[in-house]
Each structure stands twice: as C-alpha cells, then as structure tokens.
Amino acid sequence: MDIIICTYNNAKLLDRVLTKLSLQKLSSNYQWTVAVVDNNCTDDTTDIVEKHINAQLIPSLRRIVEKKQGLTYARLCGVNNTTSEWIAFVDDDCILSEDWVDKAIKFATSHSNCGVFGGKVILDWEIPPSETLVKYSSAYAAFDLGESAKQLSYYHLPGAGLVVRRQALEKSGWLDRQFLSGRNGTKLSAGDDSEIVLRCKNAGYELWYTPDCVLYHYIPVKRISETYLINMYYGFGMSLPYIIGIRWTISYLLWIALSILYIVRSFLKTIACSITTATGFGSKTDIFIIWNFTKGQIDSFLSILTMNYKERAVRLQLFK
Structure with a gap:
C-alpha cells in the first residue's frame, strides 16, 4: 500500500502525522510506503520530511514536489509516482491510529470487488467548538457508520483516509481527466473526494466502510469558526x-x-x-x-x- 500525504504549508502538523506513522504496528510483514507531496510549500516542510527520512522509521518515505497548485493535482502526482495496488490518501492533518495501516491492508486484501473504502473519522478540535459547528461536523469530515463493516450504496466517503484501488482509478478515467481540483492553497474548493468515489463506483467497483480504520482529523483554531x-x-x-x-x-x-x-x-x-x-x-x-x-x-x-x-x-x- 502506498500512503500519499499531500501538504501545503502545514509543517508543524505534518510532523505530528509522520511521527504517528512511524509508530504503526503491523501484525504481518506487509509492504507499505509513504510519499509526501509538497504542493509549493514555503515553510519547514522540506526539513520536517528530511528529519523523518533520516530517522528511518517510516518505510520508503520520500518527498515529491508538485508545482501545479491544488489538492487534486497533488494527489495525481502522488499516484503517478507510486506503484502499489492500493493507495491511501492521508491528509496532512490526519493522525492515524497505531494499527490503521495494518487494518487498512487487511481490509483491502479481503474485499476483491472493493474499489474505494474509508474508515471512522473522529474530529480532534484544537479548542471546543460551538454547538453549530458540532451540528455541521460532517463538513469537517466527521464520519462514523457504526461498529460493523458495510457496503455503501451512496458516495459520501470523506477524503480523510480515503483508500482507493489503483485499477479502479485507472478504469474510472480519473487519471486522464479530473473535473474538480479540490483545495487550492487557501481556497476552499470541494467535491474532489466525491468525484473519485463516484467515478470508481461508475466503473463497477464497490464502496465500503470499515470501523477498524480509525483516524483523528485535527481541526486547528483558524478553522473553528462559523465564518x-x-x-x-x-x-x-x-x-x-x-x-x-x-x-x-x-x-x-x-x-x-x-x-x-x-x-x-x-x-x-x-x-x-x-x-x-x-x-x-x-x-x-x-x-x-x-x-x-x-x-x-x-x-x-x-x-x-x-x-x-x-x-x-x-x-x-x-x-x-
């Protein structure tokens, strides 16, 4: 499995994400790699990634630069520069549980018709949110469909921790043409996650939810406002x-x-x-x-x- 982390000027939190990845516990000798896609960062992203590369605790960790601004372009760059059958899109504000990689690989290998799956996303607010923000928590990618795995008939899977079969992406045509660019710098564009999920579904693949893959989506103060x-x-x-x-x-x-x-x-x-x-x-x-x-x-x-x-x-x- 190739884990792709797209980042834009979020070095401090990226450090936390990579630290958590370095502590992953696997029950078998699974093969997995991590690629950080630097989408024109001007902060300490390069130094942070180099620090973790030198620590040699994350398998095949490397940094790739994508000059075209936008989350979709960064993800496409990550896909084109990796080769594994399964791709996990982990954002630079997603803290994975210590067995996330193990659970994700087990689920992927046991569901032959699955094209895309996601897990439980728990919000980690930097400061307590208002009742209104809690009411609309799904906008921040909160996702919990219970304690049993289930096939989904709809496309609402969050991009945080989205796992995709490479063949599904290829057959969907997404690698050749993307219609939604996703987050672009500080621009709050959206819909790119749903595009990937829907196009894979249209290509004949199943969509799944598994509660075993748990991640914590960190919400910083700057995002905790009604505006x-x-x-x-x-x-x-x-x-x-x-x-x-x-x-x-x-x-x-x-x-x-x-x-x-x-x-x-x-x-x-x-x-x-x-x-x-x-x-x-x-x-x-x-x-x-x-x-x-x-x-x-x-x-x-x-x-x-x-x-x-x-x-x-x-x-x-x-x-x-």
Missing part, C-alpha cells in the same frame, strides 16, 4: 453541479434539469430557514450556510452553461 464553515458550504455548493453530472450520466439535458431542481430545493430551504429563524426557532448561521450552499450551486451552474465550445465538449464527455 469558515459558511465559506466551506459555498465550496460544497460550487461542486454540486459537477457531482450531479458525474452521478447521473444519462444526458446533458437531464443534468440541466437536475441542477435547476437542486438549486430550487436549496432556495426553498433558505426561505424556510429564514421563516423559522424569524419566529425565534432558528439560527441566522443556518440561513447563511444554506444560502451560501445555494449561491455556490448557482454560480457553478452558470459558469458551466457559459463555457466555451472546447470546455463544453469536455463536459459532454461525462454523458452517455
């Missing part, structure tokens, strides 16, 4: 028209109809939330979240409709 949460939902909204196109590949006209339907539904939710808040039973933050999600959908939908001919031709490749 940050609201901005994230704009990014979620921006990605939705693209996700609709990937999920329902019947026709371009159906994509238009479904996109409009989702926008109208979100708009009505905004109105309903506003009425509830006006009567004293809601929250203004809920209104801003739903509205930003709606606005993101509208802006993205309009940008796709106004694409030039060449861009539109690429977009139409989604549809059968």
Whole structure:
C-alpha cells in the first residue's frame, strides 16, 4: 500500500502525522510506503520530511514536489509516482491510529470487488467548538457508520483516509481527466473526494466502510469558526453541479434539469430557514450556510452553461 500525504504549508502538523506513522504496528510483514507531496510549500516542510527520512522509521518515505497548485493535482502526482495496488490518501492533518495501516491492508486484501473504502473519522478540535459547528461536523469530515463493516450504496466517503484501488482509478478515467481540483492553497474548493468515489463506483467497483480504520482529523483554531464553515458550504455548493453530472450520466439535458431542481430545493430551504429563524426557532448561521450552499450551486451552474465550445465538449464527455 502506498500512503500519499499531500501538504501545503502545514509543517508543524505534518510532523505530528509522520511521527504517528512511524509508530504503526503491523501484525504481518506487509509492504507499505509513504510519499509526501509538497504542493509549493514555503515553510519547514522540506526539513520536517528530511528529519523523518533520516530517522528511518517510516518505510520508503520520500518527498515529491508538485508545482501545479491544488489538492487534486497533488494527489495525481502522488499516484503517478507510486506503484502499489492500493493507495491511501492521508491528509496532512490526519493522525492515524497505531494499527490503521495494518487494518487498512487487511481490509483491502479481503474485499476483491472493493474499489474505494474509508474508515471512522473522529474530529480532534484544537479548542471546543460551538454547538453549530458540532451540528455541521460532517463538513469537517466527521464520519462514523457504526461498529460493523458495510457496503455503501451512496458516495459520501470523506477524503480523510480515503483508500482507493489503483485499477479502479485507472478504469474510472480519473487519471486522464479530473473535473474538480479540490483545495487550492487557501481556497476552499470541494467535491474532489466525491468525484473519485463516484467515478470508481461508475466503473463497477464497490464502496465500503470499515470501523477498524480509525483516524483523528485535527481541526486547528483558524478553522473553528462559523465564518469558515459558511465559506466551506459555498465550496460544497460550487461542486454540486459537477457531482450531479458525474452521478447521473444519462444526458446533458437531464443534468440541466437536475441542477435547476437542486438549486430550487436549496432556495426553498433558505426561505424556510429564514421563516423559522424569524419566529425565534432558528439560527441566522443556518440561513447563511444554506444560502451560501445555494449561491455556490448557482454560480457553478452558470459558469458551466457559459463555457466555451472546447470546455463544453469536455463536459459532454461525462454523458452517455
């Protein structure tokens, strides 16, 4: 298994992530490697990785540089520079439990039709979050489907600790063309995880959840605010028209109809939330979240409709 850690100016936390990786306990002589993809870092990332390479506690640890900014480009770089059958995308703020690698390899080798799987994601807040942030914890990749493994019929697997079969990525076409770039520097883009999961599912592979792979997603103070949460939902909204196109590949006209339907539904939710808040039973933050999600959908939908001919031709490749 190849573990790919994409990072951008997060050296201090990356040090913690690599330290935890160096303490992994395996029940068998499994083969695994770690590649850190440096996505134009200007902090101490190079020194941190070199420190762990010199410690020789992480198998085949190396640093790769990807100049094109964006999480998707960094992940693609990691995939193209590794060779194992299974790839684990571990973010630079994900602290793995000490048996995560062992459990992930065991699960992967025992599920022959699985293309993508994820585990339990527990949020590790730097400071206590507000009730609103806890309410929307899924936006921070919190994920817990219980204590038994299960095959999933939907695509909501978080990118934190996402494990993908290389063959599934190849057959999905993701290696040749990606539609969503993910986080880009400080820009809160989204949907890239869902694109990978959906395209692998469309290629005929199963999606799974396993509670045995536990990781702790560290949420720093700078992200623990309602303003940050609201901005994230704009990014979620921006990605939705693209996700609709990937999920329902019947026709371009159906994509238009479904996109409009989702926008109208979100708009009505905004109105309903506003009425509830006006009567004293809601929250203004809920209104801003739903509205930003709606606005993101509208802006993205309009940008796709106004694409030039060449861009539109690429977009139409989604549809059968």
